[in-house]
Amino acid sequence: MASESRFSDVDSNGSEKNEDIEIIVNVGGVRQVLYGENLNRYPATRLAQLINCLSGGYDTIFSLCDDYDPGKREFYFDRDPDAFKCIIDIYYFGEIHMKKGICPICFKNEMEFWKVDLKFLDDCCKTHLSEKKEELEEIARRVQLILDDLGVDASENRWKRCQKYIWKLMEKPESSYSARVIAVLSFLFILISSVVMCLGTIPELQIVDSEGNHVEHPTLDNIETACIGWFTLEYVLRLISSPNKLYFVISFMNIIDVFAILPFYVSLILTHLGARMMELTNVQQAVQALRIMRIARIFKLARHSTGLQTLTYALKRSLKELGLLLMYLAVGIFVFSALGYTMEQSHPETLFKSIPQSFWWAIITMTTVGYGDIYPKTTLGKLNAATSFLCGVIAIALPIHPIINNFVRYYNKQRVLETAAKHELELMELYSGEGKIGGSKNELEDLMGEGKEHPSWSRQLKVSHSDTFIHLLSDEKHHRTRLQSCK
Incomplete structure (x- = not known):
């Protein structure tokens, strides 16, 4: 076997050369052969530590992997093989890219397990990860607000409760x-x-x-x-x-x-x-x-009104696009008003008395309003008006699509977050120690809808160790949760 022949290579001191070592890893049923020459580029990672773990005994080996076959010299890991295929690229290309379809939070946890720093993640993937983290924090914040409303602090005086x-x-x-x-x-x-x-x-x-x-x-x-x-x-x-x-x-x-x-x-x-x-x-x-x-x-x-709030947020997120729109219009207004004033001076009954006065004509023309109080009378002036009209339509249409996308994206995101927060509460109540499978959803809706105070139920939710526990709501350490894995 090729791997055994490589493991038999020993240096003058009786120990294998790290560069010549070959290890076999089995991640979620997917076997892959890795070489020490590549792994030693990042010695702080878990895979690089596997090279020297054999001399430390089984305690050292099992501190790094889930299982080990000494006959095959194969390390077993119960991890996501798709994420591992992306993470292994760091040893060959020096950077990591997430594949489509992989949860960013899941991928972040996988990188932490393999002891790979997040700085090696490409910038485009970091942006996606930041957005997902913000969504989870927003869900946790909403759930925490509801839990705070359901609970009553007995130490508060009457005025505080009122x-x-x-x-x-x-x-x-x-x-x-x-x-x-x-x-x-x-x-x-x-x-x-x-x-x-x-x-x-x-x-x-x-x-x-x-x-x-x-x-x-x-x-x-x-x-x-x-x-x-x-x-x-x-x-x-x-x-x-x-x-x-x-x-x-x-x-x-x-x-x-x-x-x-x-x-x-x-x-x-x-x-x-x-x-x-x-x-x-x-x-x-x-x-x-x-x-x-x-x-x-x-x-x-x-x-x-949620719609008005969404519109306000979309406009705030679209300040750059709105700034471009105003810049396009400002340049066009200045150019076409100056041209209109110059071209209309030859007409004895011109309505363009000055360039600042022509600004009004350029504004209502480029925005396709056209009141008709000021209009060109010469052929060149009409041609200039037609050009300004077409340029105005183009200038307004260009930034509109990103603004609409921001509105739709934020509106859909708020609906998803609201649904996710309610679902988290339902699951937390379902798997809580006192929660019953039958009728738990109705009980939760009654508590949330009628504003009943139930401190014991609230405390039970907060200490629930179910797979839906939100890690952002507590400093305690728990197993991987549904929000952490986003599955």
């Missing part, structure tokens, strides 16, 4: 039936307030005050006051119950809430007190400007 209950009531509609009702009411108040703001501008629905000015109908004004009262109560309750008040105040959505509420009170103060300090005309102008700020409350819908 604060936590109010926070769940106002911020987590999925925690209980009451929280869902409050979320629906808040959504309806936002819609009613927006509709009232629009109806208040209809002349037929306005009344004339003692000074002859048109003002909103008292009924609409009362509805507006009721909506503002609800928004104010909602904001105050959320602020009082917030676990981190500084973060709550500087949060973007909460700033929107303040801008939606503040104009009402400022207008009220100016109406009753401002007339004493300034002219009545200035007060009315200030009040009118503040009332326009009420449009900010429509953005409160983003708090209750």
Whole structure:
């Protein structure tokens, strides 16, 4: 046998030369012959350590492999053979690439087992691994939030428990039936307030005050006051119950809430007190400007709409594409407005008075709006307008596809993460010590849906040693989990 002849080669000191050693490894039923000349390039790896393990006895051998056949001198490993085929490339090419279809987290665990540093993983594969790790961390975070909501800390005083209950009531509609009702009411108040703001501008629905000015109908004004009262109560309750008040105040959505509420009170103060300090005309102008700020409350819908949140995130992820779009349009607007101004100067009734004035024409032409208030009258000017129109369509169409892809990718990802988090909870409850196979799913839905507090059930979930235990939720060491293996 070739391998035995190689093992018989011994140097002058009676020990085999590492470079001439040949070992046979059996990974998941796949046998492969490896040579010390290649393995010694990375001596810290597990395969390189196999070369010198024979002289250390069986304890050393079995610390590196799962089984060993001394007759065949074959090392057995109960590992993934597909991942091993990728990892073995490091000894020949100096880098590793993941094949399609292999779970990145699984592959990372395999690299750790074979003691191969992650720095040898190619950059494209590292990006895929980072995305998968972020997904698992997000799943673990969602599961942990649900577990925290289900559990009750007996050491907390009554105010802390009340604060936590109010926070769940106002911020987590999925925690209980009451929280869902409050979320629906808040959504309806936002819609009613927006509709009232629009109806208040209809002349037929306005009344004339003692000074002859048109003002909103008292009924609409009362509805507006009721909506503002609800928004104010909602904001105050959320602020009082917030676990981190500084973060709550500087949060973007909460700033929107303040801008939606503040104009009402400022207008009220100016109406009753401002007339004493300034002219009545200035007060009315200030009040009118503040009332326009009420449009900010429509953005409160983003708090209750997953679609709007997804759109916001997609736009944030597409800042580069949006920047390219604005750059294309800016260059085109400058070029075509300058050309349009120059070409139209020969016409006696030209509408292009200056290049800055031509910017408006270039904007509405390149964006295919075309109001018709400014238009070319010469042949060259019309040709320039046609060219600017075509270039505008191309410039707008180019970055749109990546933006749409970002929106679809994030929306689908959020749905998958939400489903995965619920599935993790179901499996954790199913395999927990007190969980029963029959009806466990219904019990979990009751606990999650009705907001029941069950500390013993929550503790049981957290200490469950099932194959679904999420390693990110605890510092304890467990066997490989479903989330770790992604199978």
